[in-house]
Amino acid sequence: MFFKLSFRNVRRSMKDYAIYFLTLMFGVCIFYVFNSVQAQQSMLEVSEVQTLMLQNLSMLLGYVSVFVSIILGFLVIYANKFLIKRRKRELGLYMLLGMEKGSISRILICETLFIGVISLLVGLLIGTLLSQGLAVVTAKMFAVRLKSFSFAFSSEACFKTILYFGIIYLLVMIFNSVSISKCKLINLLNAHKQNETLKMKKLWMSVVLFVLAVGCLGTAYALICKNKLLTINFEFTASIVLGVVGTLLFFMSLSGFLLRLVKSSRRIYLKNLNMFVLRQINSKINTTYFSMTVICLLLFVAILTLSTGMSMASVMTKDLEETTPYDASITYKLPEGEIDLDLIADARQYSDLSFAQQMQQVSYRSDPQLTYQDLIKGGMETLSNQYSLDRFASSFVPVIGISDYNHLMEIQGKRGLDLAENEFAINCNFEEVAGILNYYLSNVKQLTVGEMELTAAMPQVVENTIDLTGMKMDTGTLIIPDEVAAQLPIVSKMAVFQYGEDKDQAETEFSALVEQSDHFRISDTKLTIYQQMAGSKTMLSYIAIYLGIVFLLTSAAVLALQQLSESADNLERYGLLRKIGVEPRMINRSLLAQIAIYFFIPLALALIHSAVGIFVISQLLKQFGEMDITGNVIATVVSLIVIYGAYFIATYLCSKTMIRERSSE
Template sequence: MLCKLALGNVRRAGRDYLVYLLTLTLAVTVFYAFNTISIQVDLVDIANDGLATSLGGIISGLTVFLALVMGFLMVYANNFIMKRRKKEFGLYQVLGMSRGQVARVMALETFIVSAAALVLGIVLGLALSWLMTFFTASLFKTQIADFHFFFSISALFITVVCLLAIFAVTLVFNLRVVARARVIDLMSAGRQNEAIRTRNPWVAAAVFLVGLAAIVVAYVRLLNDGLPYDGSPEGMQKFLITTVTVVIGTILFFFGLSGFLLKALQAARGLYWRGLNMVTMRQLAAKVNTVSFSMAIIAMLLFLAITSVTAGMSLADVMNTSVERGTPVDYTTVVVYYSGSTVDELNADPTVTGGEGGVVFAEAEEPVDVMEMSRRQTVNAGTDDAQPFDLASIAGGAIQVDLYESTPRGADMPVVNLLDLCEEVDEELPQGIDETGVSGLGLTVMRESNYNEYLRFRGMDPIVLGEDGYTILSDMGESVNRIYDKVLGEGVELTIGGRVLYPVQDRVNEDASTFVNAMFGMNSGTIVLPDSLVDQLDLPPYQSYLMLNYADGVNPDDADAYIGEYREYGDITDTAGNLVGAWGVEATRTSTYESVDSMNGLISYLAIYIGFVLVVACAAILTIQQLSGVSDASKNYRILAELGTSDREISHSVLVQQTIFFVFPVVVGVAHSIVALSIIIDLVEVFGGLTIGGTVGFTTLIFLIAYGGYFCVTYLMSKGIVRDAIRTRHAQ
């Protein structure tokens, strides 16, 4: 009996349950589809064996968190249904049903809708997961060798568990409403509207202007101060003040928005008195009590969604572009030499040196032979299979690149640094460069002869500096290379070691500036000088890179496996036996691409996943607010109809109100995102050119599908509520 009643109620109140069903279906769809990531990665045959597991684990954990968010969103959505049906539930009790029976009916209704959402969501999730397989292949730049339709039991299990959690949370809150509500309150629910207090329009307009001013101040502060890249207390404090300012400003902006619009429209009397504009604006102003704070929060959430999707996808694109240039050889390793200050600190620490008669640290007089030093490493140390690490056995061609510090021994200042070059060409330091220390350390120095060896190794033409030439190398992004290009292009003269030098190139050759395998540019600035000048300056070694290609006939997988075996790293010493450096990061071309694949997959999927769920959450909240508001105002619309107002004018009034409530949070969120992205773009451009054009279309598509879809559903359901109210008038 109760099951039949619950099923009939769902069919009859299907329109009321539409928002709940739509939101829950979308949640199930994305939960299932994104939890099939591990299967998608396997289908596209990505070489990184651990990628599927790591991505699947992260997505699963994030799904649980998003399920909790969606659970409370469903409670919010269900409040609309409860508000519409309180009188019905009260009538059940008047007719003799106990509260327990009413609670069971509610539980059955919630279960039926949840089950329908599960079925629809899994069907849509299956289709989405199959489509996402092609997106995954495109993301990882591979092809699908053997595509086949698949169904994931583990993804279904996670989805069902999350749906049960959402169902349980919703049911608990529903039962709580029934348990606490008295019959008289339920029966009179339709006559109990929210207490509305209309604020003075002048006060509201003033609040709006204060909020707008606070937002502008926050924008200016962010553009001037940037992000706290270095994590310093001063930077974090400024950023916190800016964040608080924009949040408060956003709240005040929406708190006074309706009053401001009311005053602005009243000033245009011809527009104010046209049609139902007066009614529309006063209804907007009357709702300021309940929606100002939530609209501000929605605007901030949309800002996070837009920024995360746009920046995340763009950053992934940067890594895809940079890795092509950033992996010039099969294998690279680096030796980092100790500076004078580091040597003094290490020698003064007996726990490091071992006390009297222990090891001695020293500055390197000349670069060491990295290939020779690598033979001091031991593969499978401490086992019966221990043997020296023999890079020569897999090497086809190799080159050692030696870079020197730009501060001569005994001097305090570098011979050239980025700050000086910026002043020469009247450019500002890029965002984040000060915090990296690049501007103060100076450009590293490279010998002309060594650079020409490198160029020949790369199959490029050598350069000729003569006695008074120089050029600059960098594989960083546009923000840094723009300065170097301007220095070279304008023929800036540099005086180094008493010589006046002139550039021999008009722009940076980025392809001939990479010395180490990496997903981002690592050469922030190197100046190539004549050998005689480097000898004259007496510069200490800074880093030595070994770049190596595998020999013909050597299987790259076998060579990568050999390099990846456990090793014990030997000491790097000079001819006197003093420790002069340490091993830095080594990377194969394969490992670099795998790292990029992992980062791309993680960033892209998390950005899309989080962004989509946030957009759905915001749209659902706005939908419920608007439907609740239309339901409360249904009697007013009935009165307007009785006074002769046409259905078209009433529908237009509803449309205008809902457009303002949906559009303004997006406008504010987009404005916040534009300012934030401008700072993020400046930062990422240090490592590689970041363009958001390619992702704007994708972000817009998400909004059209999710946000725009909810707007259409809201308007259509609102028209239905208004139409029912007007029909009630005709029936009477």
């Protein structure tokens, strides 16, 4: 009997379950897609390094999925709470007819199972189809070829999805049972007559709160723009706190402020049903300002991660060709007191080095009396980001002789430098520091190295890459005459190699050489850096997309459920409008306006937050390259239209149907 009654209730109330089902289906689909990444490995031609990166990506997404499942769990329980509220009168009738609370709970359990199983099946089906396309995206990001495109199904991802959502459904069933056990018959039957207490704020209070909100948000924007995300300090913490407080105060003030603002224009306020709509919005925001704040912040995080996540990843790999000037390199840092070591001679003990078409060994030196503080003290006062330099101001400046530097440039196919016996130059490709060093070279010009007084050979830094790094991270390498360099102690040796024509064989021989020698403390190859950076790019992009879509889904679903709940609470008010002669078309327009305003007010503020966030992140990444967010902004707009727009339309259609059916009773 319970099974049959539950099935009939679900079929009869599909319109009420539409948002609930849509939320579950989206959640299952996204969860499966991002947990099935490792299953795509069979279709890709990947190396050992890339295989390890895929495993790390899968593991990292697994950890993120735990956090995502918690968010989705709260979302599903919140959605289920709306359904219980929507059906309280129906449940009260069951109880009035003599049905026990335990029997009502079993009906709800069966209904939850019906919806859960259907959403799982549909979500897994759509997720399986979408994951096939993800294999192509993964191949492109890892810069590898597809062996052959074949249908891939991840049993592990499927099991994990069923397990996590099974736990969520179990919690929902427990929540339903507890809710029903606490309900009283009189409250169930009169649920539709119970309204939230409305406390109207005075106009002056709303204005004060609004001014405070604008002040907090303006200060937060200024602080984060000054901080540039370069360090976690008081400015960073204060910007976060003021941003959250300002957002909360904005929605607290909006209920009274918005109504008073529109009322000042009687032509707008008295037009059609604007009076009714504004008072509906006013009453709702007045009691849900906290949830509106949370929704706005979730939308901000969603838009920011979707807009900048993949762009940040692209910037990481943008200058790889420039920052990997050699095919391979080995570095040995000499412990204090250890004798000088010839890396090339040591390597010849294990290999004939026939894999290398070109090779060169250079020495890095250091002056114990020379730190970055000596190079940046003159220019720090001229720049607003001086605090970002404090972390390395006390570090020793790496020094290289002009002959070694020119040998490296020769291998790279670049022109070297000419220095007089009393001149120096600085190589730096780290933009944030280059500006300060340029100030030093143009204004101070003099530098004492060892016992020698040197003069800047040029007014600006040289922006070449010396090491095989994969990123522009040279904060300043001092280039000095060989005679002066010979007086300084050697702190490390570096040998670089350019392969011959057979690069795959050369990579294998170099790897074997590194494994045999005990002296090569640090080794890198261009191929390994490319693979690692591609893997890091994929990780960052996938996590950004994963979290962005989940936060967007959560925000839209909560807004939709709140508006459906509002429509259910106001059925009698809409019925009264029809009874006094208001046309259905006008009611539908007012309903659309109310839902649109409620959906797009938090979105508008989130877009302002995001614009500031995107600006700060783009400024941060300028040191690695310009961040082009055009493609990601388009992707974010598409996501907003598909997910946020789908919930908006579904909310309007469900609310309109709900009001129309009640009016026809």
